[in-house]
Amino acid sequence: MGRSQRRHLLIGALFLALALVAAACGDDTTETTAPTTTTAGGSSETTTATTTATTTATTVNEEPIVVGGSLALTGFLGPTAAIHKVAGDLFVEQLNAAGGLLGRPVTWDVRDDESASDQAAALYERLISEEGVDLIMGPYGTGAITAAMAVAEREGFVFPHHTASLTYAYTYACHFPTWPTGVETNITNPNQVYDALEASGNPPETIAFVLSEFPGTQYIGYGPPNSDAGGAVSEAEKRGWDVVAEINYPLGTSDWAPIAAQVAQEDPDFIYMGAIGVDANGLLAALDAIGYAPRGHFYQWPAPGPLLGAPNAEGAFSVSTFEPHPPFTDDPNAAAIAQAFSDAASAAGLPYTLFEAQASVSWVAWEVLVAGVEGSGSLEHDEICDYLINNPIDTILGTIDFDPAQQNYYGDLSMIKQIQDGEWTVVFPPDSAKPGTAPNL
Amino acid sequence: MSDVLNQAIVSGLLIGGLYAVMSVGISLTWGALRIINLAHFSFILLGAYATYQISTSLEIDPLFALLVVIPAGFLAGAIMQIFFELTKVDEFQSLIISFGSVIILQSIIRTIWTADFRRIDRDINPYESMSFFVGDVAIQVPLLLAFGAAVGIALGTSLLLSRSYFGKAVRAIVDDPQIARAYGIDNRRVAVVLSGLATAFSATAGVFIATFQSLSPSISLGWFGIVFPVVILGGLGNAVGALGAGVIVGVAAGVASVQWGPLSASLVTFLILIAALLFRPQGLFTRQGSS
Amino acid sequence: MTRRTKALAGFAVAAIVINLVPALAEALDTPGFYITFMFTAFFWISQAVSWNILTGYSGYFSFGQGAWFGVGVYTTGVLAAKEGWPFLVALPIAGALAAAFGLGLGLVVFRLRKLSGEIFALTTLAVAFVLASVARLYSFIDGGRGIFMTGTPLPEFLGDFRTAMFRMTFVVAFLTVLAAYLLYESRVGWGLFAIRDDEQVAHGLGVPTFRYKMVALGTNAFFSGLMGGVWALQIGFVTVDDVFNIRVPLFVILMSVLGGMKHWMGPVVGAVIIYTLTDRLNSAGLEDVNQIIIGGLLIFLVLAVREGIYLRMRMRWILTLTVFGTAMAVWTFADLATSLIWDFAYASLITLLAVLLPTRQSVARVLRRGGPATPVEASAAERAST
Structure with a gap:
């Protein structure tokens, strides 16, 4: 073969060798002390x-x-x-x-x-x-x-x-x-949240919904598709609360400022965010940047660790088991x-x-x-x-x-937790709550 | 409503700067060197994780990481380009090799930092929600910094390409590599330096990202939908174009988000993109007929 | 018998033999996964081959395979799963709709005078993003809710789920490869290759460039969408992010480049090799190492086999067949591995290594077009024979 072809082959082979070395070095996370399964075939994997x-x-x-x-x-x-x-x-x-x-x-x-x-x-x-x-x-x-x-x-x-x-x-x-969370999560979950808010003695009158366009959060927000069972939004209306905003956002949103600006302008008593992952962090940081702190807020499925460190996270609610x-x-x-x-x-x-x-x-x-x-x-x-x-x-x-x-x-076995004193604490229902705590709104 | 709209426009403008810094690297290498280097996404991510690590371990302001990340990025880019030069790959092959590199880099990132979210503690990182007001509009500091960097990169690159010997060499190589070599330009060296610069830019984007976002290996997946529109609109290899395109993308998405809801934002962005492609395929900011 | 008749006969034989596989598998009581493995391979073969019909033949680099695939998936998702139409009615519509989008795109972009290769590539990528956004926005398509495909009834004659998937994916893959072959040997194919070499010259020589490019794009989109329609069943719960992402568009490029873009069989070989590789590495259970090995191997293979694995195999077809046959036989009958797929994987690996050894034969002779296709190949051929 030509000289350059040989050279390319050599370079490629060197690279592969490097990769294999990197792989071998990085391999101490996969334990190989497992018993090997030997099968009739005689080879062990x-x-x-x-x-x-x-x-x-x-x-x-x-x-x-x-x-x-x-x-x-x-x-x-x-x-x-x-x-x-x-x-x-x-x-x-x-x-x-x-x-x-x-x-x-x-x-x-x-x-x-x-x-x-x-x-x-x-x-x-x-x-x-x-x-x-x-x-x-x-x-x-x-x-x-x-x-x-x-x-x-x-x-x-x-x-x-x-x-x-x-x-x-x-x-x-x-x-x-x-x-x-049971077969009727769209009804039981939000109602448990709302019951917790009522139990705080200071339930909201106005509520804003910021929902991720993710099947799970949409289900809780609106109920199953093609059904009029409703969800978090309609259940809030049933309680006589005023839904002042209903914002649906795509997965992977990185610019939270427009959404934050809208929420801040409506200034709701409570923000119900159908959040997953670190969406909550994005929203809270953007709200803080425009000088707004939520009076009450709930996040559906946030990554728990990062949310503890977000600005104004104290008092945030979520669900837990x-x-x-x-x-x-x-x-x-x-x-x-x-x-x-x-x-x-x-x-x-x-x-x-x-x-x-x-x-x-x-x-x-x-x-x-x-x-x-x-x-x-x-x-x-x-x-x-x-x-x-x-x-x-x-x-x-x-x-x-x-x-x-x-x-x-x-049935729904979940409970409501809240960030109190910088830690996630179960606060509702009362018999599951950490002794001495209650929903704080 | 106009307050909200103003805020959306300003934030969109600033985040457009970040988008530009994320995109300029891949645009330069694609436009000038005809190499589609997907590894830029990994370098942005590595820049972000390096910032996280440096800031967290040494308990210092994350921006100090720039001192490490910029030279490291340059080096990484140079090494990759040397590899491409030695193996004389075409565009397809460069795509695949860079894809192979992405897989390897993502895997290394995951092994070191796990798949779970990492963010710099707010005690060490003051920038996350840092802002100041101009009238009723808040200016988010991390985005402002990124925007500043984008302007610097755009102007700097533009000056470099138009005034310096290096810049002229780059343009010569893009126009006609054979003739350039005949005039004594060392194509390889120019390409390696350019690639180093491009990767340094990408890694810098990572630094800014780490100041206000939580990191996980998979966040790079979402960047395709940001970087490629900016690259297309800005024109391949056009650093100033990247800034302009980033701003357009950021503002369009922000305005659409306020007017028609966040779900419409990406649709609006991509429709603008398609329109631009059809009417000005060389990019909105490239002069007709130039590369 | 002409070459063409021989080839078509080969197709017919392959069709018959492969169709017997499910019955054979049941008779031998082999693990059900073998069927799943094969039908997933058919999926990738169809995607890679259809992509290559556009990009490999015409030189118009498409980054947009995800667009056609996504249209196909969502068509059967909406029509069959949501609206309750019979699956086999929704399926051809999936292909047709994808083709319509493809042709629509072609109508607009192919008319542009200043359309460079990169701009076309980026436009196809942009189309994929637009379609994803549209799917997210409109609830009659997805609206962020996803579509449950489980419970979509399939006609009885197709057999149980696995057999049905096997048959459907096989038919689509078969038709795709057949189309690729027919195009390759036809005047349209020649026209496309001419376009790939130099579109101005081709146009000047009277090649109907616009029409041929539309054929290539349309065929690409049709088969990709058709296979997407079938694949919705395997996905189970269709969501925008799971469907419209970088995986399919990137892998088809990978498979075609590695297999060889200059010949219709290239992507078939590439798809089988890449899929087998990723499947077996995952099966060996080495997580992070898996990824690093794949990355390293891709880089190595891309550098080691410039013209694609298939052409190398063709150049040394006797070596290929002998090594593969022997290795396969040895592994299977000596029970050296725990499953037939492992046997296949090892045999393929050995064959690959054997084939990668340097060669003297010229690439051009294999392509049978009386000379190298491009100046690059001429010098490659020259270097190969030194």
């Missing part, structure tokens, strides 16, 4: 597992139970999926330390679906039919969950999942949701889990390490899966499904009773 020395010591002679699944480790859903990875890894580690499932060690075979639902579908298909996993755990995010659920239904696998927000749409008999303070931490088991999670999250390099809503629903999904298998004593999916439907399951969030009449949902 090392699965990404989360086993520690304890695991191999206590259960070394048993073939592991493999739970397959995907998470949006890369792509736009990456930030929150990282939390679910830590939670799942920790759960499996503790499970194995306690003797495993049905006496066998458990391996969580989790892959990256890149926040793309068609990839999630293919991944679950592969895990179930090519790699022959025993059980599956749901992915993160409505799109991936929907696609994976279809695969689970076709293959007859029990499908526990934790973060599908469009609850009205799921009808698979053996799906088990732990996103605890668990916060690491009493009464939740009165249960020593829950307190221990919260502590272990914080340690694991720090070790994984996450910036916000508290065990709260997202991590807790993930934890419960795993508890449900384990309860189903242990309860039925079997890895047969129809038996697990039967068990879960017909028995109440104890979890760190309380007892769950999957109700087939409500598409396996069980």
Whole structure:
């Protein structure tokens, strides 16, 4: 070959070698201490597992139970999926330390679906039919969950999942949701927020809605598409509050000034923001820049850590299922889990390490899966499904009773939290609230 | 309503400066060097994360990061261009190589800083919502700084290209590389320096982004819809054009957001874009017939 | 038998054989994922090949594959899932609508005198963004709500979901490749190559440049949209961000460049190789490493095989077939890997490496057009034979 062709080949090969070295160096996050799954084919594949020395010591002679699944480790859903990875890894580690499932060690075979639902579908298909996993755990995010659920239904696998927000749409008999908002989230959720505001003794008269154009937040804001059930907006009107603004914004908005200016001009008593990720930070910073501080504000699903640091964040409301303070931490088991999670999250390099809503629903999904298998004593999916439907399951969030009449949902178990003294604190309903606190408006 | 509109216009203007700084790098390398370097998106992101890290670890004002980020960006750009020169790639291949680099860089970023959101603490970063008022309109300081940088970059690059020997060499290379070489211009060196400059600009954009936004590896995905319209409207390789285009995009989006709702903003932007492409395909700011 | 008849016979045989696969898979009780793997490969083959019909043949660089794909996805989404039309009625409309958008774009941009390659590329990208914005804005399309595709009924004769996807994606991919082949061998194809070489000259020689470019663009958009229509089912929950993003437009470029843009088979090979690579690396479960390896490999491959992998394989087809056949046989029968897909992946990797070894044959001879297509190729051919 010509000289320059040889040279290009050499350069390319050098680059590839560099890349491989970089890959090898960066590889200390993926543990390779996992037990290798040897199959009849004779070749061993090392699965990404989360086993520690304890695991191999206590259960070394048993073939592991493999739970397959995907998470949006890369792509736009990456930030929150990282939390679910830590939670799942920790759960499996503790499970194995306690003797495993049905006496066998458990391996969580989790892959990256890149926040793309068609990839999630293919991944679950592969895990179930090519790699022959025993059980599956749901992915993160409505799109991936929907696609994976279809695969689970076709293959007859029990499908526990934790973060599908469009609850009205799921009808698979053996799906088990732990996103605890019930089939009528559009009604129950906003009303819980509004009840909390009334309980503060100073409910708003005017309210502005700033809603992300994201299926989940639109559902809560307006109800299911093609239905007149309504949502947060109409429920506020029912209370006689004056809706002074209704602003819908696209995902990835970076210039918050126009929206902030409109909100500031209307000067509502309360801002209800259907926010995801760091939208809340964008709005609050823009409001602060024009010298406006909200009198009352609620954010649907903000990234909890960053919001604590936003200007005028004190007093912001949101929804939660668990916060690491009493009464939740009165249960020593829950307190221990919260502590272990914080340690694991720090070790994984996450910036916000508290065990709260997202991590807790993930934890419960795993508890449900384990309860189903242990309860039925079997890895047969129809038996697990039967068990879960017909028995109440104890979890760190309380007892769950999957109700087939409500598409396996069980009512709204969420609660309202508020930033008080710089920390997320559950303030409503009163029996879930941190002792001595109340909604503050 | 006019107060709101004024605010939207001013903010749009300023954020347009940021858009310009984000876009000028890729525009220069595409226009002058015929290389589509998607890695600029990663360099913006790296500049942002570097700012976060430097500011957080040393507990200093994030703008100090410019001292590190600018030379590092220059170096990175120079190295990439040397690679492209050695391998003599065409536009398609440069696209793919840069895409491969993006994958690698994104992965490195994710390994170091995880996928979760990172923001500089407000005790260390005073700029996040810092602003001052001119009449009834608030001027957001981080955006003003970015706008200032954009003006500096635009003017500086423009002067460089028109007055300096280097600039003339660049224009010569763009017009006809063979003749340029015949006149003694070292194409390679010029290209490497230009690429270094372009990447330094991109990394600088990252510094400003870190002063008022939360960072996660995936935020770069949203930048395509900002950078490419600016590149197109401004004209490939036109730094002043990038500033003008950034301002147009920012203001149009801001005004549309107020008049017809935020959901209409991107539609308006892209319709302007298509109209511009059809009637002035060389970009709104490039003279007819020049490259 | 003419070359053309032989080729068409080859297509027919391939069609028959591949159609037997689902039945064979069921008989052998192979993992269902094999079918999923194949139909995903068909998806990428169709996208890459259709893209190449425009960009590879005519030289008009399109960044807008996402636009046609998105139109296709949303057409079946709206018509079949939301409005309840029969899926097989909505599907051709998906292709037709995408083609309409493509032709509409062509009508406007191809008439511009000052249209440079980059401007065309950026315009196609802009079209994709506009369509995404429109989908976001209007609730009869999406309006930020997404569309549930699960529960969309498919006709019984297509079989279960996986088999149905296999059959539909295969038909679309088959038609796309067939179209690419027919165009390649036709006068339109020659005209497009002439346009790619030098449009002024081609126009001067009497090539109906406008008409041919419209054919290329229309065909590109049609098949991309058609396959998008099918793919909506795999996506499951269709949202604007999941559909109108940089993944499809970027990957088709990747697959076509690596496979080779000068021949209709190039993107097929490129699609299969890139898809197999990404799928297997993901299957091996190495997350971050996965990404870095892919990035490094892409760069390496782009540099190592300038004219595309397919042409290299053609130049050394005996070597290719022997190495692949042997490797495949060895891996499968010696049970060296846990699944047939791994066998395929290893065999392909070895074949790729074998093929990358230097060669003396000229690129031009393989392209059979009596000489190099461009001056660049002439010097490449010259260098290759030194």
